Amino acid sequence: MNFQEITGLIVSKFPDLSIDADIKGPQPILVVPVESIADICRFLFEDERLYFDYLACITAIDNGAGLATMEVIYNLTSIPYNLNLTIKTVFSRNVPGAPLPSVPTVSHIWRTADWHEREAFDLMGIHFEGHPDLRRILLPEDWEGHPLRKDYVVQDRYHGIYVRYEDGQLPDTSDRV
Template sequence: MNFTDIYLHLTERVGEEAFTQAVADAPQPFLVVVPDRLTEVAELLFRDERLFFDQLSCLTALDNGPEAGASVAGAPVGTMEILYHFNSIPYGHSMVLKVVLARNQEGEPLPEVPTLSHLWRTADWHEREAYDLLGIRFTGHPDLRRILLPTDWQGHPLRRDYVEQDLYHGIKVSYE
Protein backbone atom coordinates (compact mmCIF):
# COMPACT_ATOMS: atom_id res chain seq x y z
CA MET A 1 0.00 0.00 0.00
CA ASN A 2 1.19 3.50 -0.71
CA PHE A 3 0.50 6.64 1.35
CA THR A 4 -2.72 7.49 -0.51
CA ASP A 5 -4.08 3.94 -0.12
CA ILE A 6 -3.35 3.98 3.60
CA TYR A 7 -4.92 7.43 4.05
CA LEU A 8 -8.08 6.41 2.18
CA HIS A 9 -8.33 3.20 4.19
CA LEU A 10 -7.97 5.12 7.45
CA THR A 11 -10.56 7.77 6.53
CA GLU A 12 -13.03 5.05 5.55
CA ARG A 13 -12.68 3.57 9.04
CA VAL A 14 -12.33 6.62 11.33
CA GLY A 15 -13.53 9.50 9.15
CA GLU A 16 -11.72 12.49 7.69
CA GLU A 17 -12.36 14.54 10.83
CA ALA A 18 -9.69 12.47 12.66
CA PHE A 19 -7.07 14.24 10.54
CA THR A 20 -6.31 17.92 10.09
CA GLN A 21 -3.84 17.48 7.25
CA ALA A 22 -2.48 14.87 4.83
CA VAL A 23 0.89 15.74 3.28
CA ALA A 24 1.74 13.35 0.46
CA ASP A 25 4.46 15.39 -1.27
CA ALA A 26 6.91 15.61 1.67
CA PRO A 27 10.11 13.53 1.68
CA GLN A 28 8.32 11.42 4.30
CA PRO A 29 4.56 11.75 3.72
CA PHE A 30 2.60 12.21 6.94
CA LEU A 31 -0.86 12.60 8.43
CA VAL A 32 -1.64 15.13 11.15
CA VAL A 33 -3.97 13.47 13.67
CA VAL A 34 -6.31 15.25 16.06
CA PRO A 35 -4.84 14.48 19.54
CA ASP A 36 -8.16 13.13 20.87
CA ARG A 37 -8.31 10.63 18.00
CA LEU A 38 -4.71 9.36 18.24
CA THR A 39 -5.54 6.16 20.13
CA GLU A 40 -8.33 5.24 17.73
CA VAL A 41 -6.12 5.80 14.66
CA ALA A 42 -3.15 3.98 16.25
CA GLU A 43 -5.26 0.97 17.18
CA LEU A 44 -6.45 0.75 13.59
CA LEU A 45 -2.86 0.94 12.30
CA PHE A 46 -1.89 -1.91 14.60
CA ARG A 47 -4.98 -4.17 14.47
CA ASP A 48 -6.30 -3.77 10.91
CA GLU A 49 -5.30 -6.84 8.85
CA ARG A 50 -4.68 -4.75 5.72
CA LEU A 51 -2.34 -2.34 7.53
CA PHE A 52 -0.67 -4.24 10.39
CA PHE A 53 1.90 -1.68 11.44
CA ASP A 54 3.77 -3.96 13.81
CA GLN A 55 6.70 -1.64 14.48
CA LEU A 56 6.93 1.82 16.02
CA SER A 57 10.49 2.58 14.97
CA CYS A 58 10.75 6.14 16.25
CA LEU A 59 8.85 8.71 18.27
CA THR A 60 10.23 12.23 17.96
CA ALA A 61 8.99 15.25 19.90
CA LEU A 62 9.87 18.87 19.27
CA ASP A 63 9.15 22.29 20.66
CA ASN A 64 8.25 25.06 18.20
CA GLY A 65 8.89 27.71 20.85
CA PRO A 66 6.79 29.69 23.30
CA GLU A 67 6.02 32.77 21.16
CA ALA A 68 2.48 32.73 19.80
CA GLY A 69 1.54 33.88 16.32
CA ALA A 70 4.85 33.30 14.51
CA SER A 71 6.00 30.19 12.69
CA VAL A 72 9.13 28.09 12.43
CA ALA A 73 9.50 26.18 9.15
CA GLY A 74 5.75 26.41 8.63
CA ALA A 75 4.81 25.15 12.11
CA PRO A 76 3.01 27.55 14.44
CA VAL A 77 5.11 28.68 17.39
CA GLY A 78 3.40 28.04 20.70
CA THR A 79 2.98 24.38 19.79
CA MET A 80 4.76 21.10 20.35
CA GLU A 81 4.76 18.19 17.92
CA ILE A 82 5.12 14.44 18.21
CA LEU A 83 6.00 12.39 15.14
CA TYR A 84 5.40 8.65 15.13
CA HIS A 85 7.20 6.52 12.51
CA PHE A 86 5.47 3.19 11.88
CA ASN A 87 6.45 0.22 9.72
CA SER A 88 4.68 -2.91 8.65
CA ILE A 89 7.43 -5.48 8.39
CA PRO A 90 5.31 -8.18 6.67
CA TYR A 91 3.74 -5.78 4.14
CA GLY A 92 6.72 -3.48 3.66
CA HIS A 93 4.90 -0.18 4.02
CA SER A 94 5.47 2.73 6.37
CA MET A 95 3.51 5.65 7.81
CA VAL A 96 4.27 8.83 9.75
CA LEU A 97 1.67 10.35 12.05
CA LYS A 98 2.06 13.81 13.54
CA VAL A 99 0.21 15.21 16.56
CA VAL A 100 0.32 18.96 17.23
CA LEU A 101 -0.27 20.08 20.82
CA ALA A 102 -0.69 23.49 22.38
CA ARG A 103 2.44 24.36 24.33
CA ASN A 104 1.91 25.10 28.01
CA GLN A 105 2.86 28.46 29.47
CA GLU A 106 4.75 28.89 32.74
CA GLY A 107 2.68 27.48 35.61
CA GLU A 108 0.22 25.62 33.35
CA PRO A 109 -0.06 21.83 33.20
CA LEU A 110 2.19 20.06 30.70
CA PRO A 111 0.70 19.22 27.27
CA GLU A 112 -0.86 15.74 27.15
CA VAL A 113 -1.42 13.05 24.58
CA PRO A 114 -2.55 9.42 25.12
CA THR A 115 0.12 6.75 25.44
CA LEU A 116 0.61 4.15 22.71
CA SER A 117 2.67 1.86 24.93
CA HIS A 118 -0.20 -0.63 25.18
CA LEU A 119 0.12 -1.24 21.41
CA TRP A 120 3.87 -0.93 20.80
CA ARG A 121 6.25 -1.74 23.67
CA THR A 122 8.89 0.55 22.15
CA ALA A 123 6.58 3.50 22.87
CA ASP A 124 7.29 3.01 26.57
CA TRP A 125 10.87 4.32 26.43
CA HIS A 126 10.28 6.75 23.55
CA GLU A 127 7.46 8.42 25.50
CA ARG A 128 9.56 8.59 28.66
CA GLU A 129 12.32 10.34 26.71
CA ALA A 130 9.87 12.89 25.27
CA TYR A 131 8.48 13.47 28.76
CA ASP A 132 11.93 13.85 30.29
CA LEU A 133 13.45 16.18 27.69
CA LEU A 134 10.41 18.14 26.45
CA GLY A 135 7.78 17.85 29.18
CA ILE A 136 5.00 16.13 27.23
CA ARG A 137 2.78 13.92 29.40
CA PHE A 138 1.54 10.61 27.97
CA THR A 139 -1.73 9.84 29.75
CA GLY A 140 -2.19 6.20 30.64
CA HIS A 141 1.55 5.45 30.44
CA PRO A 142 2.41 2.63 32.88
CA ASP A 143 5.62 4.22 34.24
CA LEU A 144 5.99 7.84 33.14
CA ARG A 145 9.13 9.09 34.88
CA ARG A 146 12.43 10.57 33.81
CA ILE A 147 14.69 8.24 31.86
CA LEU A 148 17.82 10.28 31.09
CA LEU A 149 17.96 12.92 33.83
CA PRO A 150 17.81 12.57 37.62
CA THR A 151 14.31 12.52 39.07
CA ASP A 152 14.79 15.86 40.82
CA TRP A 153 16.14 17.70 37.74
CA GLN A 154 14.39 21.01 37.12
CA GLY A 155 12.80 21.66 33.75
CA HIS A 156 12.96 19.97 30.37
CA PRO A 157 16.23 20.74 28.54
CA LEU A 158 15.05 20.44 24.93
CA ARG A 159 12.46 23.18 25.31
CA ARG A 160 13.39 26.36 23.49
CA ASP A 161 12.94 28.47 26.62
CA TYR A 162 14.85 26.12 28.95
CA VAL A 163 17.17 27.88 31.38
CA GLU A 164 19.98 25.68 32.61
CA GLN A 165 20.32 25.61 36.39
CA ASP A 166 23.69 26.78 37.74
CA LEU A 167 24.10 24.06 40.36
CA TYR A 168 22.78 20.56 40.87
CA HIS A 169 23.38 19.23 44.40
CA GLY A 170 26.35 21.56 44.75
CA ILE A 171 27.88 20.57 41.41
CA LYS A 172 28.36 23.34 38.87
CA VAL A 173 26.42 22.43 35.69
CA SER A 174 26.35 25.77 33.90
CA TYR A 175 29.57 27.00 32.26
CA GLU A 176 28.76 30.51 31.09
Protein backbone atom coordinates in the same frame (compact mmCIF):
# COMPACT_ATOMS: atom_id res chain seq x y z
CA MET B 1 -0.10 0.06 -0.67
CA ASN B 2 0.89 3.73 -0.91
CA PHE B 3 0.42 6.74 1.38
CA GLN B 4 -2.85 7.83 -0.27
CA GLU B 5 -4.37 4.34 0.10
CA ILE B 6 -3.36 4.15 3.78
CA THR B 7 -4.81 7.63 4.34
CA GLY B 8 -8.02 6.55 2.60
CA LEU B 9 -8.39 3.55 4.92
CA ILE B 10 -7.92 5.75 7.98
CA VAL B 11 -10.38 8.39 6.73
CA SER B 12 -12.99 5.71 5.99
CA LYS B 13 -12.56 4.26 9.50
CA PHE B 14 -12.64 7.68 11.20
CA PRO B 15 -14.90 9.82 8.95
CA ASP B 16 -15.63 12.45 11.63
CA LEU B 17 -11.99 13.31 12.28
CA SER B 18 -10.04 16.11 10.70
CA ILE B 19 -7.11 14.23 9.17
CA ASP B 20 -4.60 16.09 7.02
CA ALA B 21 -1.50 15.19 5.04
CA ASP B 22 1.74 17.14 5.14
CA ILE B 23 3.39 16.43 1.80
CA LYS B 24 5.84 19.36 1.68
CA GLY B 25 8.90 17.35 2.68
CA PRO B 26 10.55 14.29 1.15
CA GLN B 27 8.29 11.94 3.12
CA PRO B 28 4.54 12.46 3.48
CA ILE B 29 3.26 12.75 7.04
CA LEU B 30 -0.27 12.07 8.21
CA VAL B 31 -1.45 14.74 10.68
CA VAL B 32 -4.11 13.55 13.13
CA PRO B 33 -5.95 15.13 16.08
CA VAL B 34 -4.19 14.65 19.42
CA GLU B 35 -7.22 13.15 21.16
CA SER B 36 -7.50 10.43 18.46
CA ILE B 37 -3.85 9.36 18.21
CA ALA B 38 -4.27 6.18 20.29
CA ASP B 39 -7.40 5.08 18.39
CA ILE B 40 -5.75 5.64 15.02
CA CYS B 41 -2.59 3.84 16.12
CA ARG B 42 -4.65 0.89 17.36
CA PHE B 43 -6.37 0.73 13.96
CA LEU B 44 -3.01 0.85 12.16
CA PHE B 45 -1.76 -2.01 14.34
CA GLU B 46 -4.89 -4.21 14.26
CA ASP B 47 -6.18 -3.82 10.71
CA GLU B 48 -5.10 -6.90 8.74
CA ARG B 49 -4.59 -4.83 5.56
CA LEU B 50 -1.97 -2.69 7.31
CA TYR B 51 -0.55 -4.37 10.42
CA PHE B 52 1.92 -1.69 11.52
CA ASP B 53 3.57 -4.04 13.97
CA TYR B 54 6.73 -2.02 14.66
CA LEU B 55 6.98 1.40 16.28
CA ALA B 56 10.46 2.53 15.26
CA CYS B 57 10.48 5.89 17.00
CA ILE B 58 8.48 8.52 18.82
CA THR B 59 9.98 11.96 18.87
CA ALA B 60 8.77 15.39 19.91
CA ILE B 61 9.28 18.96 18.71
CA ASP B 62 8.73 22.21 20.55
CA ASN B 63 7.77 24.84 17.98
CA GLY B 64 8.37 27.63 20.48
CA ALA B 65 6.29 30.44 21.87
CA GLY B 66 5.74 32.00 18.43
CA LEU B 67 3.68 29.10 17.11
CA ALA B 68 2.70 28.01 20.64
CA THR B 69 2.54 24.37 19.56
CA MET B 70 4.38 21.11 20.09
CA GLU B 71 4.35 17.95 18.00
CA VAL B 72 4.72 14.25 18.64
CA ILE B 73 5.87 12.23 15.62
CA TYR B 74 5.45 8.47 15.27
CA ASN B 75 7.48 6.40 12.77
CA LEU B 76 5.69 3.12 12.08
CA THR B 77 6.63 0.07 10.03
CA SER B 78 4.61 -2.87 8.84
CA ILE B 79 7.26 -5.56 8.59
CA PRO B 80 5.11 -8.15 6.74
CA TYR B 81 3.88 -5.62 4.15
CA ASN B 82 7.12 -3.61 3.95
CA LEU B 83 5.26 -0.34 4.62
CA ASN B 84 6.46 2.75 6.46
CA LEU B 85 4.27 5.54 7.76
CA THR B 86 4.94 8.73 9.67
CA ILE B 87 2.09 10.26 11.61
CA LYS B 88 2.12 13.28 13.85
CA THR B 89 -0.11 15.22 16.13
CA VAL B 90 0.14 18.94 16.83
CA PHE B 91 -1.16 20.41 20.08
CA SER B 92 -1.03 23.50 22.26
CA ARG B 93 2.28 24.18 23.97
CA ASN B 94 1.24 25.17 27.48
CA VAL B 95 2.95 28.16 29.03
CA PRO B 96 5.55 27.77 31.81
CA GLY B 97 3.93 27.06 35.17
CA ALA B 98 0.81 25.53 33.58
CA PRO B 99 0.18 21.77 33.52
CA LEU B 100 2.20 19.81 30.97
CA PRO B 101 0.66 19.32 27.53
CA SER B 102 -1.04 15.93 27.34
CA VAL B 103 -1.14 13.23 24.65
CA PRO B 104 -2.77 9.78 24.96
CA THR B 105 -0.26 6.96 25.37
CA VAL B 106 0.26 4.26 22.75
CA SER B 107 2.30 2.07 25.12
CA HIS B 108 -0.60 -0.40 25.32
CA ILE B 109 -0.27 -0.94 21.54
CA TRP B 110 3.52 -1.13 21.15
CA ARG B 111 5.64 -1.94 24.20
CA THR B 112 8.54 0.03 22.81
CA ALA B 113 6.43 3.20 23.21
CA ASP B 114 7.03 2.93 26.95
CA TRP B 115 10.63 4.15 26.66
CA HIS B 116 10.01 6.56 23.77
CA GLU B 117 7.21 8.30 25.68
CA ARG B 118 9.28 8.47 28.84
CA GLU B 119 12.08 10.15 26.87
CA ALA B 120 9.65 12.73 25.40
CA PHE B 121 8.28 13.33 28.89
CA ASP B 122 11.75 13.71 30.38
CA LEU B 123 13.24 16.01 27.77
CA MET B 124 10.19 17.85 26.36
CA GLY B 125 7.70 17.88 29.23
CA ILE B 126 4.86 16.10 27.44
CA HIS B 127 2.54 14.10 29.67
CA PHE B 128 1.39 10.79 28.10
CA GLU B 129 -2.06 10.15 29.52
CA GLY B 130 -2.55 6.52 30.58
CA HIS B 131 1.17 5.64 30.49
CA PRO B 132 1.85 2.89 33.08
CA ASP B 133 5.15 4.29 34.40
CA LEU B 134 5.67 7.89 33.29
CA ARG B 135 8.83 9.07 35.00
CA ARG B 136 12.20 10.40 33.92
CA ILE B 137 14.40 8.02 31.98
CA LEU B 138 17.57 10.01 31.18
CA LEU B 139 17.76 12.72 33.83
CA PRO B 140 17.68 12.33 37.61
CA GLU B 141 14.21 12.39 39.19
CA ASP B 142 14.93 15.71 40.94
CA TRP B 143 16.10 17.51 37.78
CA GLU B 144 14.27 20.79 37.25
CA GLY B 145 12.52 21.36 33.93
CA HIS B 146 12.66 19.70 30.55
CA PRO B 147 15.88 20.60 28.70
CA LEU B 148 14.73 20.33 25.08
CA ARG B 149 11.88 22.81 25.50
CA LYS B 150 12.49 26.20 23.95
CA ASP B 151 11.63 27.92 27.26
CA TYR B 152 14.03 25.80 29.34
CA VAL B 153 16.25 27.78 31.69
CA VAL B 154 19.52 26.02 32.44
CA GLN B 155 20.27 25.80 36.13
CA ASP B 156 23.76 26.90 37.17
CA ARG B 157 24.47 23.99 39.50
CA TYR B 158 23.00 20.61 40.25
CA HIS B 159 23.99 19.05 43.58
CA GLY B 160 27.11 21.20 43.64
CA ILE B 161 28.15 20.29 40.10
CA TYR B 162 28.44 23.11 37.58
CA VAL B 163 25.93 22.62 34.81
CA ARG B 164 26.58 25.82 32.91
CA TYR B 165 29.57 28.05 32.42
CA GLU B 166 29.19 31.71 31.58
CA ASP B 167 31.02 33.02 28.49
CA GLY B 168 32.85 29.72 28.09
CA GLN B 169 34.90 30.39 31.23
CA LEU B 170 35.46 27.61 33.70
CA PRO B 171 33.93 28.37 37.11
CA ASP B 172 36.06 29.38 40.06
CA THR B 173 36.64 26.15 41.99
CA SER B 174 38.86 27.64 44.69
CA ASP B 175 36.05 27.13 47.22
CA ARG B 176 36.20 23.34 46.81
CA VAL B 177 37.74 21.25 49.57
